[in-house]
Amino acid sequence: MPELPEVETIRIGLAGSVLGKTISKVTIRNRRIVVRPQPGRWPRALKAQTIRQISRRGKFLLFTTDHFRLLVHLGMTGQLTYRDKSRIDDPNFFVHPLTGLQKARQHAVDKHTHLSLYFTDGNAMHYRDIRQFGKWRLYGMEEFKQAKEYWSLGIEPFTSQYSWARFLAGLEGRKTPIKSLLLNQRFVAGLGNIYVDEALFEAGLHPLRLCESLTEEDKRKLFRSIPRVLKRGLRYGGTSFQNYVNARGEAGANQERLRVYGRSGKPCRRCRSPVSRIVVSQRGSHFCARCQPREPGIEGAAKSETKY
Numbered sequence: 142m143p144e145l146p147e148v149e150t151i152r153i154g155l156a157g158s159v160l161g162k163t164i165s166k167v168t169i170r171n172r173r174i175v176v177r178p179q180p181g182r183w184p185r186a187l188k189a190q191t192i193r194q195i196s197r198r199g200k201f202l203l204f205t206t207d208h209f210r211l212l213v214h215l216g217m218t219g220q221l222t223y224r225d226k227s228r229i230d231d232p233n234f235f236v237h238p239l240t241g242l243q244k245a246r247q248h249a250v251d252k253h254t255h256l257s258l259y260f261t262d263g264n265a266m267h268y269r270d271i272r273q274f275g276k277w278r279l280y281g282m283e284e285f286k287q288a289k290e291y292w293s294l295g296i297e298p299f300t301s302q303y304s305w306a307r308f309l310a311g312l313e314g315r316k317t318p319i320k321s322l323l324l325n326q327r328f329v330a331g332l333g334n335i336y337v338d339e340a341l342f343e344a345g346l347h348p349l350r351l352c353e354s355l356t357e358e359d360k361r362k363l364f365r366s367i368p369r370v371l372k373r374g375l376r377y378g379g380t381s382f383q384n385y386v387n388a389r390g391e392a393g394a395n396q397e398r399l400r401v402y403g404r405s406g407k408p409c410r411r412c413r414s415p416v417s418r419i420v421v422s423q424r425g426s427h428f429c430a431r432c433q434p435r436e437p438g439i440e441g442a443a444k445s446e447t448k449y
């Protein structure tokens with residue numbers, strides 16, 4: 142799933158290509174990804190609208206046009222790519238060696254391309270999503286106040302919101318395992334399975350450690366490790382698992398730099414003991430049992446799994 146670094150990389154790429162472009166046509170081929178309003182209303186609303194701003198909040202991309210706000214969540218496998226008519230499409234979809242899933246570069250419309258914005262200059266932006274968990278929402282400027290999925294997001298890393306005081310307040314009174322809380326977008330926005338596992342490794346915390354068991358020092362380490370792993374992801378253009386590609390259809394390079402995620406059975410990069418995998422909140426969680434010791438007293442809280 143694209144997380145903060147991947148979505149931000151896509152945002153930067155799109156800002157360089159679609160900002161200032163005027164929409165000539167919207168084509169929705171699969172209604173399933175459209176949350177609101179009903180698909181029939183989109184073409185008329187967006188026709189002749191110019192894209193004035195592209196921002197990001199957590200894992201959401203927000204396109205601001207003259208009269209609308211278009212809020213996009215890429216779900217598990219969403220790919221948002223720009224199609225420059227002067228460039229040649231790449232007919233190859235790259236298949237990930239681990240997952241077998243596809244990656245796209247600049248491409249023509251295919252059966253997984255569920256929505257396209259066409260611009261007056263003849264170029265386009267395509268949305269491709271094999272698993273169809275992406276969500277597209279269109280709001281009038283005034284209506285955007287109702288966008289609960291946006292306004293309920295937690296603190297945003299790399300902004301003044303990400304403060305020690307707010308971080309502590311978010312942890313206060315929580316009784317869940319720390320991994321579950323970190324996946325909750327209402328605590329820190331933009332984290333998903335990959336960067337949560339990486340941040341917990343950096344902080345030396347077992348994914349099942351209960352929030353209430355964390356010491357001041359643990360919290361401090363976690364507070365620092367989150368931006369650190371996100372920054373590393375950003376520096377390498379995101380992590381190329383599954384279908385993530387940036388706006389130009391290029392895969393990221395961060396996967397070579399991950400410490401624990403997707404490395405179960407491989408030696409820990411710090412102590413060389415094998416990386417473990419368990420399931421927490423229905424998500425595969427990777428950690429080093431030696432570097433991230435588990436507290437006594439919470440045995441049996443997770444199902445053990447050895448391999449993918």
Ligand SMILES: [Zn+2]
Pocket residue numbers: 409410411412413414429430431432433
């Ligand atoms: Zn280790």
